Amino acid sequence: MVTINWKTQLPAHPDPRYIVVEHIHNSASEQEVRDFFSFCGSIQSIEMQPQDKEYNRALVVFEQEDAGKTALLLGDAHIKNVSIVVMPLH
Secondary structure, X not given: OOOOOOOOOOOOOXXXXXXEEEEEEOOOOXXXXXXXXXXXXXXXXXXXXXXXXXXXXXXXEEOOHHHHHHHHXXXXXXXXXXXXXXXXXX
């Protein structure tokens, strides 16, 4: 398991508002990621980091729990024609 050092303050206990998105192609901007997930609900913050030389990962924090739960249903969806991976933070 890879340890990711997020700048965002993380909750002490699992919180469904926090999701991690991996396999985001480097050509996708933070705004494109925000636009993609915004239909799930209001986004509090997004933090993007390099995953490897071709892909980024993002920590998306929603305002409401239901939005995070909805976002988890988007695993295997596509951003910039590349399949993403969506998972809970913990």
